[in-house]
Amino acid sequence: MTDNASLQSRRVAAVPRGVGNAFPVFADRADNAEVWDVEGKRYIDFAGGIAVLNTGHRHSKVVAAVREQLDKYTHTCFQVLPYEPYVELAERLNVLAPFKGDAKTIFFSTGAEAVENAVKIARAATGRPGVIAFTGAFHGRTMMGMSLTGKVAPYRKKFGIGMPGIYHLPFPTGDVTVAESLRALEFLFRADIEPGQVAAIIIEPVQGEGGFHPAPVELLEALRKVCDDHGIVLIADEIQTGFARTGKMFGIELSGVEPDLVTVAKSLAGGFPLSGVIGRAAIMDAAEPGGLGGTYAGSPIACAAALAVLDVIEEEKLLDKANRLGEKVKGAIAKAAQRNDTVAISGVRGPGAMVAFDIVKKRGGNEPDAEATKRVTQAAIADGLVLLSCGVHANTIRILVPLTVEDEVLEEGLGKLEKALIAANG
Numbered sequence: 001m002t003d004n005a006s007l008q009s010r011r012v013a014a015v016p017r018g019v020g021n022a023f024p025v026f027a028d029r030a031d032n033a034e035v036w037d038v039e040g041k042r043y044i045d046f047a048g049g050i051a052v053l054n055t056g057h058r059h060s061k062v063v064a065a066v067r068e069q070l071d072k073y074t075h076t077c078f079q080v081l082p083y084e085p086y087v088e089l090a091e092r093l094n095v096l097a098p099f100k101g102d103a104k105t106i107f108f109s110t111g112a113e114a115v116e117n118a119v120k121i122a123r124a125a126t127g128r129p130g131v132i133a134f135t136g137a138f139h140g141r142t143m144m145g146m147s148l149t150g151k152v153a154p155y156r157k158k159f160g161i162g163m164p165g166i167y168h169l170p171f172p173t174g175d176v177t178v179a180e181s182l183r184a185l186e187f188l189f190r191a192d193i194e195p196g197q198v199a200a201i202i203i204e205p206v207q208g209e210g211g212f213h214p215a216p217v218e219l220l221e222a223l224r225k226v227c228d229d230h231g232i233v234l235i236a237d238e239i240q241t242g243f244a245r246t247g248k249m250f251g252i253e254l255s256g257v258e259p260d261l262v263t264v265a266k267s268l269a270g271g272f273p274l275s276g277v278i279g280r281a282a283i284m285d286a287a288e289p290g291g292l293g294g295t296y297a298g299s300p301i302a303c304a305a306a307l308a309v310l311d312v313i314e315e316e317k318l319l320d321k322a323n324r325l326g327e328k329v330k331g332a333i334a335k336a337a338q339r340n341d342t343v344a345i346s347g348v349r350g351p352g353a354m355v356a357f358d359i360v361k362k363r364g365g366n367e368p369d370a371e372a373t374k375r376v377t378q379a380a381i382a383d384g385l386v387l388l389s390c391g392v393h394a395n396t397i398r399i400l401v402p403l404t405v406e407d408e409v410l411e412e413g414l415g416k417l418e419k420a421l422i423a424a425n426g
């Protein structure tokens with residue numbers, strides 16, 4: 001029988017270390033919010049393959065839609081022979097777009113590719129080069145994605161200088177205020193680049209990898225105004241926040257601010273590689289034919305999966321479910337925080353079911369404890385709970401459990417979370 005240890009040694013020998021692994025646990029099969037490893041051990045999945053499985057592992061409707069598509073055709077390349085699932089999915093996302101007016105949507109395969117193309121579209125529409133992003137942001141590992149990402153280690157370390165024309169503003173978390181972020185923007189416009197040379201500002205409505213920090217509404221409103229005043233394209237990166245996780249279809253809807261372009265991926269296709277850019281039609285049409293696309297971009301299998309995902313979100317009322325689930329998870333964490341035998345917990349937060357909290361050195365303090373955070377995720381995996389950390393100080397525990405999780409599986413997972421918080425103490 002294959003076991004985790006022998007697979008891990010094969011993996012170490014065959015695969016470079018640059019692609020990290022959270023745990024040396026090899027998946028064998030999965031169902032909704034449960035995964036079994038190659039040794040038959042069962043895990044409750046609070047990671048969802050990093051925010052990909054809002055509709056769970058192998059939702060029956062998604063699997064059925066994919067099977068049906070497999071029996072028709074699997075690839076023609078949309079640029080060669082187009083197909084209906086791509087067009088239908090674009091139509092459905094255009095209706096869901098979090099802004100008023102006409103929308104158009106184009107598809108790719110990965111989140112980073114969506115970000116790359118949003119920037120290309122913004123540059124084509126404005127004829128300008130500059131892009132502004134935020135510290136702590138994560139926008140992908142391709143050259144432009146990495147350049148926009150606001151964290152050096154591990155994402156930019158050893159990879160040289162990023163793309164030219166990219167600027168970072170301090171994201172308002174911790175001791176940085178919204179006023180300070182906006183002041184930095186004023187300085188940027190004075191010192192480094194005139195607003196008339198900026199194509200886009202890109203922001204995650206809730207920073208994902210950066211630690212589940214919501215962008216304050218006042219910041220989003222101010223950015224909207226700056227973009228309107230200077231003809232800059234506002235891009236909402238909804239790759240981690242999208243598709244019901246925050247209790248809305250898109251996280252930016254919580255602010256009432258309307259972006260110009262929206263990048264989507266992850267939970268869009270329930271486990272199949274698909275990403276896209278949804279945007280205002282006039283901006284989306286700026287690039288010349290042939291300038292956008294990709295051989296596999298908008299794979300018919302992934303489009304079929306995504307159409308089923310949108311049905312499931314609607315039929316199973318996952319927007320409401322996200323809010324109820326988030327309250328339950330936050331309640332359980334707050335209860336654990338009251339105990340005096342867990343690691344020190346602070347800052348339970350997050351809209352909908354995009355829930356996170358920090359592990360700190362002392363109860364009531366705010367000094368990050370990355371070591372204790374690691375102990376929590378290690379204790380969790382040993383007890384059969386897949387739990388992810390994140391955050392610029394690596395001390396945030398984030399919960400991305402499928403929104404379709406069964407009540408008893410959620411309860412069991414929350415019990416394991418509490419046990420891990422106790423086990424990691426000391």
Ligand code: PMP
Nearest residue numbers: 110111112138139140208239240
């Ligand atoms: N943007 C955000 C907000 C993300 O969370 C991620 C992935 N964690 C990406 C972009 C990149 O997506 P991918 O890994 O599919 O390229």
